[in-house]
Amino acid sequence: MKVYLSSMWRRTILLPMLLINLIGATQSWCPPGATWTFAYNDGLGGVIGHARVDHTSDTVLAGRFAQRLDVHVNAYSYPTQTYWNENPVGIWFTAGNDTVVQLWNPVELAFDTLYWFTALPGEHWSVPWTYGGVPDLLVLDTLHTTIDGLTLRQVVVGLDVPSPEPLDTLTERLGFREIFIDGISPLFLVDQPIGGLRCYSDSLIAWTDPSWSFGCASIQGMDDAPVLRDPLVFPDPGTDRFDLSLPPGAHHLQVIDGAGRIVIELQVEDGRPVDASTWPSGIYLLRLPELRRTARWIKE
Numbered sequence: 035m036k037v038y039l040s041s042m043w044r045r046t047i048l049l050p051m052l053l054i055n056l057i058g059a060t061q062s063w064c065p066p067g068a069t070w071t072f073a074y075n076d077g078l079g080g081v082i083g084h085a086r087v088d089h090t091s092d093t094v095l096a097g098r099f100a101q102r103l104d105v106h107v108n109a110y111s112y113p114t115q116t117y118w119n120e121n122p123v124g125i126w127f128t129a130g131n132d133t134v135v136q137l138w139n140p141v142e143l144a145f146d147t148l149y150w151f152t153a154l155p156g157e158h159w160s161v162p163w164t165y166g167g168v169p170d171l172l173v174l175d176t177l178h179t180t181i182d183g184l185t186l187r188q189v190v191v192g193l194d195v196p197s198p199e200p201l202d203t204l205t206e207r208l209g210f211r212e213i214f215i216d217g218i219s220p221l222f223l224v225d226q227p228i229g230g231l232r233c234y235s236d237s238l239i240a241w242t243d244p245s246w247s248f249g250c251a252s253i254q255g256m257d258d259a260p261v262l263r264d265p266l267v268f269p270d271p272g273t274d275r276f277d278l279s280l281p282p283g284a285h286h287l288q289v290i291d292g293a294g295r296i297v298i299e300l301q302v303e304d305g306r307p308v309d310a311s312t313w314p315s316g317i318y319l320l321r322l323p324e325l326r327r328t329a330r331w332i333k334e
Contacts (some may be wrong), residue, residue: 275307
């Protein structure tokens, strides 16, 4: 039996907001020194860099203990050939414990569930800040990982659709690796202004994405420049086919429709158009998992 995390449960029946991990006697969310570093891009390849999210202080919001997270961006703009930064570009507030972490919605003036660390396979929760039309996040499996000697819980999630596929893995402290923390954009798509997680650190542990070798705060890696200078997909909108700007070699492409279903998976290469002549018109999500890149494509 699936357990749906209803809006009423999400907002009114949470445990006290004491950030205590009962198993390890350590904070499971926003411990001292918690910092996340994400890849940053504008979805068009014109601006690239990194965004850093820092837990800067604790506060009380709507009568609950909460954490303030400041977002800073350091990026390079290809169109203007300039570096730029904004400090901070945004401020988020979370409230959480070893079970659930919630994100403050400044529109509804309420907290909405972001992470559910103790969810079991078959349980699901809604994507924060969405108002229908977006499938829930469905728990497919639970795991554990060890970072710097600390054992952390993991929750593998997909979209709650008839044939769910793994979408991302939620890890204590780190959060999601590719599903972005901010719920403003549907599904937290990584072609939005902040992309996948590069690094996480706090007073006890430090983690770096093993596929990223250019430093947490680097603007770019040399291997990324040819890809990020150009749009990932073109023409957009298109009709019966499209091209992808890719590094040399074969890459795995997942095509996801507006209902969150994977409609096709195939191998793609730079310079080889993708045949979309049989696809219905609509908006598609194109995911390249090993490159950690995502883009939308509109078929007219």
